Amino acid sequence: MSRATKGKPKILFYDIETRPLLVYVWRLGEQVVRHHQLAEQGKKYDIICISFAWNDGKPAKVFHWGYKAQNSSKMIREFDKIIKQADITIGKNSDRFDVKHINTQRLIHNLPPLPEWVDNTDDVEKQLRKYFSFPSMSLDYVSKELGLGGKVKMEFSDWVDIVEKTNKASFRKMCKYNQKDVEDTRAIWNWIQSHVKPKLNMATFHDDFCCSNCGSKNVRKDGIRRRGKTTYQMLYCRGHNGYAGRVAITKSMKTEDIQKKKPSL
Numbered sequence: 001m002s003r004a005t006k007g008k009p010k011i012l013f014y015d016i017e018t019r020p021l022l023v024y025v026w027r028l029g030e031q032v033v034r035h036h037q038l039a040e041q042g043k044k045y046d047i048i049c050i051s052f053a054w055n056d057g058k059p060a061k062v063f064h065w066g067y068k069a070q071n072s073s074k075m076i077r078e079f080d081k082i083i084k085q086a087d088i089t090i091g092k093n094s095d096r097f098d099v100k101h102i103n104t105q106r107l108i109h110n111l112p113p114l115p116e117w118v119d120n121t122d123d124v125e126k127q128l129r130k131y132f133s134f135p136s137m138s139l140d141y142v143s144k145e146l147g148l149g150g151k152v153k154m155e156f157s158d159w160v161d162i163v164e165k166t167n168k169a170s171f172r173k174m175c176k177y178n179q180k181d182v183e184d185t186r187a188i189w190n191w192i193q194s195h196v197k198p199k200l201n202m203a204t205f206h207d208d209f210c211c212s213n214c215g216s217k218n219v220r221k222d223g224i225r226r227r228g229k230t231t232y233q234m235l236y237c238r239g240h241n242g243y244a245g246r247v248a249i250t251k252s253m254k255t256e257d258i259q260k261k262k263p264s265l
Helices: 073-083 098-108 115-120 124-131 139-145 156-164 168-195
Strands: 011-018 047-054 061-064 088-091 121-123 219-227 230-237 242-249
Touching: 011 073, 011 098, 011 168, 047 073, 047 098, 047 168, 061 073, 061 168, 073 098, 088 115, 088 168, 098 115, 115 121, 121 124, 124 168, 139 168, 156 168, 168 242, 219 242
Parallel strands: 011 088, 088 121
Antiparallel strands: 011 047, 047 061, 219 230, 230 242
16 A cells, blocks of 8 residues: 655565364365355354564564454454555465455455555565475475574464364464564565565655665666667666666666666566
């Protein structure tokens, strides 16, 4: 949700945890489960908690559905206020999972829609799979590779305890688990950022000529490349030591003319 003011973009990292469904089955093992097999008392799907953090190094915060109330309506309302403050929201596997779950709860609870927020999101999962080949792309594995210790240990029984309201300690652990996921997502993004092309052009958040990846003004020329009939001045960022974007040029263009343009991704 872009702000009217220019400057360093506000980047919001987030993650959700959802409740399991209860179903009737005839046997154990891998099988197809249809919607008519949902148990009446367990067919409700909802979000237990949403954790979020800004790209400022501060600890993640968490909103939850209430241990006893188990209703996400208020939580979604509060999180939407946070989303509106952000220029970019980033999660892990968020395009496929988190975004759609949050949108679903807005719809179910008849909350104000925010269809435009998906245009200002990026997904660590997609960037990892596009540019790298780790043995595993799981948050737990990549977190350990970065020296962050991996995910907080949770058992399926903790989800059951939360849904059945039998153990408040499991609920508190879930919130900590959620917060750690967000803090790890933020750290991984900052680790890989210089090696990927972000979905959104950071140069659009600044009035001055700057890097399309991080917004730094410390940019230099980095050779010429041609794509079809178009010639590009490639750019290098000394701020994050990586690709800074490109500018379409003509033979007659001078350096000052190039700097009047916004670098593209």
